[in-house]
Amino acid sequence: MTQLLRIELYKIFSRPRTYISFAIIAAISGVIQLAMLSDGGSFVNFALQGVNEQFDIQGKVLNGYLVTYITLQSLLIHIPLLVALVGGDAFAGEASMGTLRLLLTKPISRTQLVLAKFSGSLVYTLLLLIWLAIVSLGVSLLLFGTGDLINLKSDAFVLIMHNDILWRYAAAFAFAGIAMMSIASLSILLSIFADNAIGPIISTMGIVIVLTILSNLELPLFTLIKPYLLTTHVIGWKGFFDDPVPYHAIGNSALVLIIYTIVFLAASIIFFNRKDIKS
Amino acid sequence: MAPVIETKNLNKSFKDFKAVSDLSFSVNKGDVYGFLGQNGAGKSTTIRMLAGLIFPDNGHVFIKGQELHNNTRHLLQHIGAIIERPDMYNYLSGWDNLKIFASLSNKKIPNTRLHEVLELTGIADRRKDKVKAYSQGMKQRLGIAIAMVHDPDLLILDEPTNGLDPQGIAEMRKLILHLSHDLGKTILISSHLLYEIEHVANRMIIIHKGKKMVEGIVGDLLHPGDTLIQVSMLPDTDVAGKLAGSAWQVYVHEHTSSAITFKMDPAQVPQLNQWLVQNGMQVLEIKTKHLLEEYFISLTNDAAAKD
Amino acid sequence: MIKRYLLLFSLLICLWCNAQPAESNASSLFYALRTKVLTVHDYVADVKMKINVAYMRLPDLKGKLYFKYPDKIKFERNGGISILPKKNMNLAMSNLIPQGKVMVIDAGYDTLGGKKVHVIKVVPEDEGNIVLSKLWIDEQALVALRTETTSKDGTAKMELTYGMYISQALPDKVVLYLDVKDYKLPKGVTMDYDDNETNSAIKSSGTKKSSKGTIQITYLNYSINTGLNDDFFNSNTK
Numbered sequence: 102m103t104q105l106l107r108i109e110l111y112k113i114f115s116r117p118r119t120y121i122s123f124a125i126i127a128a129i130s131g132v133i134q135l136a137m138l139s140d141g142g143s144f145v146n147f148a149l150q151g152v153n154e155q156f157d158i159q160g161k162v163l164n165g166y167l168v169t170y171i172t173l174q175s176l177l178i179h180i181p182l183l184v185a186l187v188g189g190d191a192f193a194g195e196a197s198m199g200t201l202r203l204l205l206t207k208p209i210s211r212t213q214l215v216l217a218k219f220s221g222s223l224v225y226t227l228l229l230l231i232w233l234a235i236v237s238l239g240v241s242l243l244l245f246g247t248g249d250l251i252n253l254k255s256d257a258f259v260l261i262m263h264n265d266i267l268w269r270y271a272a273a274f275a276f277a278g279i280a281m282m283s284i285a286s287l288s289i290l291l292s293i294f295a296d297n298a299i300g301p302i303i304s305t306m307g308i309v310i311v312l313t314i315l316s317n318l319e320l321p322l323f324t325l326i327k328p329y330l331l332t333t334h335v336i337g338w339k340g341f342f343d344d345p346v347p348y349h350a351i352g353n354s355a356l357v358l359i360i361y362t363i364v365f366l367a368a369s370i371i372f373f374n375r376k377d378i379k380s
Numbered sequence: 381m382a383p384v385i386e387t388k389n390l391n392k393s394f395k396d397f398k399a400v401s402d403l404s405f406s407v408n409k410g411d412v413y414g415f416l417g418q419n420g421a422g423k424s425t426t427i428r429m430l431a432g433l434i435f436p437d438n439g440h441v442f443i444k445g446q447e448l449h450n451n452t453r454h455l456l457q458h459i460g461a462i463i464e465r466p467d468m469y470n471y472l473s474g475w476d477n478l479k480i481f482a483s484l485s486n487k488k489i490p491n492t493r494l495h496e497v498l499e500l501t502g503i504a505d506r507r508k509d510k511v512k513a514y515s516q517g518m519k520q521r522l523g524i525a526i527a528m529v530h531d532p533d534l535l536i537l538d539e540p541t542n543g544l545d546p547q548g549i550a551e552m553r554k555l556i557l558h559l560s561h562d563l564g565k566t567i568l569i570s571s572h573l574l575y576e577i578e579h580v581a582n583r584m585i586i587i588h589k590g591k592k593m594v595e596g597i598v599g600d601l602l603h604p605g606d607t608l609i610q611v612s613m614l615p616d617t618d619v620a621g622k623l624a625g626s627a628w629q630v631y632v633h634e635h636t637s638s639a640i641t642f643k644m645d646p647a648q649v650p651q652l653n654q655w656l657v658q659n660g661m662q663v664l665e666i667k668t669k670h671l672l673e674e675y676f677i678s679l680t681n682d683a684a685a686k687d
Numbered sequence: 688m689i690k691r692y693l694l695l696f697s698l699l700i701c702l703w704c705n706a707q708p709a710e711s712n713a714s715s716l717f718y719a720l721r722t723k724v725l726t727v728h729d730y731v732a733d734v735k736m737k738i739n740v741a742y743m744r745l746p747d748l749k750g751k752l753y754f755k756y757p758d759k760i761k762f763e764r765n766g767g768i769s770i771l772p773k774k775n776m777n778l779a780m781s782n783l784i785p786q787g788k789v790m791v792i793d794a795g796y797d798t799l800g801g802k803k804v805h806v807i808k809v810v811p812e813d814e815g816n817i818v819l820s821k822l823w824i825d826e827q828a829l830v831a832l833r834t835e836t837t838s839k840d841g842t843a844k845m846e847l848t849y850g851m852y853i854s855q856a857l858p859d860k861v862v863l864y865l866d867v868k869d870y871k872l873p874k875g876v877t878m879d880y881d882d883n884e885t886n887s888a889i890k891s892s893g894t895k896k897s898s899k900g901t902i903q904i905t906y907l908n909y910s911i912n913t914g915l916n917d918d919f920f921n922s923n924t925k
Contacts, residue, residue: 108480111480112480115471115476151872152870155867156770156772158769159770160767162768174878199467200467200468202463202464203461203526205432205433206432206456207456207481208452208453209453248766248768249764254879255877255879256870256871258743258745259743260744260745261745263767336879337880339880340880354880377433377435379434
């Protein structure tokens, strides 16, 4: 198993494609930082319109913490894509390359292969998040400095003191790890059914996008299924930027995500063990 | 001793398509077993069932007497296989590919062994190049290196000469004979070309539409006496009369005024030719073709006609 | 039409005549208070601010509050973000008490916290933002304990508690009551994380379209008349 994992990691990290994801994250984060450097003031004014009617908000609203929050917010859609890029490729990529059949003529257990590929994707995902933390939080703090964080929710204006923020980011990134783990397991499951990697990558994205829309639609029918949707919980990291922090809800979301992960992983193992390798 | 491979009533369908039907055969220790069939005859499906890639609908595969399905991991240690194209991780070097697959063989394989198989397959000096820069022939050799690196008793080689030039085919044949004669491996080798099999295999099977057509010892199946000698000549009205009185009469398979087919050992062709000339028949061409080949081609034509 | 104006005019005259005896008393009280308040040209105070508005979730803000007569005010939190109600709901006492010529109307007496207070209404004669000011004045200490200012933007109510700085009419604690308009951003924009806890917290606090909010300011100390520069208030540290 460790040998399989070592090989998976070796394969993941000897491909140029893997590093494209890291470059994309740095690029998105950089573009947002650049935009905020050049025109952050008007952005902040625009966002604070509703509050500015009645209150004068002074001080360094545009700071590293806020820019990081904005970056994370907009990467909501992108990170799952990057995770799917590796997860969706896990089996389908090998199937299309033709290496899967060679791999499976070796005396390895299919269950262990699924677990190794999942662990490999997980390591990649976590490194991606650490990288995200460096280029978004690290660089933003260097460029914009620290400050108090204003978090605008649809129905609330939350202000968090500058010395009360860093741990929230640490917790948020840890939560994002759990969330992305569920996305990785979903993309691996889809990957098992496909013989080329594009299918599962696109499908994972499609599912994430559609569910995100459902999660955000305020319709009675959807409110009913909302607590069960993956995407409702994927953004649980935002809970850490509320006051008070809704620990119960976050814990619940983490649990739902872990259950999803286990279900996807178990399904992957079951299906893969029965799959005829025809590629 | 149990056969190295034994299948019993293998069946496999994909949706409505019956790929393999009631297929039973056995490969004994030391055999070079030719697995012959047209494209689409069910070779690939069968071979994948032997390597644990595809699960039969019913029937069994036994490797060294043990049911494959229940002991896949254990039994695969004794098998080295290349299935269809020799696909590798293109973005890695030949050495890295070999190293990766060697490390999955459940036993410690020293680097000296890796060098040994690379020497044997003749790609040692290109081991550091990325596989994407390899020719088809080099990939095929690397595939064989990967298949044999853990020193398995049984090698399953699916169309190993695909994409090779004539020299490559000759070298591959040499390598297979070396593996069999000098190293005592049991080898199952598939092909859609009879002449590739007949020079290396000692036993063979022909399958068609998923069913076994012929199985046996190559020497028996390709017995020289079963060769067809086809003589083309200028039309001669008295062919029947001339044959009737001669010793060649017994070998006649069929004849017209401009063609006679004999079924006999090709060693006698010079004498036959002499007799034909002496009897005033103006020979245009003499072709020899084995009955099995004729039969095999008829299967092809069948399949082609169906397409 | 003319008849109607005449009627209104005579009514006003009558009112003014009736109020006349008490009026001079109320007027002098107002002017005395105004004079006292105006002795403070500027101040810097360490304050603790507690904003209690349904849609705002924030900790107590500690910082320095700068004031300069007549209407300059600034809250600074050492690089942090500061939040103040808009200018027209100004916190400075002198700003709640109309400047220039005013009409003072006596509104009798009331009791606030067991104290008898004189209630007066002040209507500025100049065109300005303030339309009407109602003051609850402790005659003995000569400080306003409560104000209600109606401006073009609405009504702001303030309650003041005094301590050490009562002689300068500077409060120790101010509670500002204000009407807060509803705040809402589209969910599609904010992509909120729905947790039932905070939602139910809002529901239980009964937030609806427009609601009351309070801002509580505790003044810890004052430095009075330090001669603050106007420019200081203009420097924007955004």
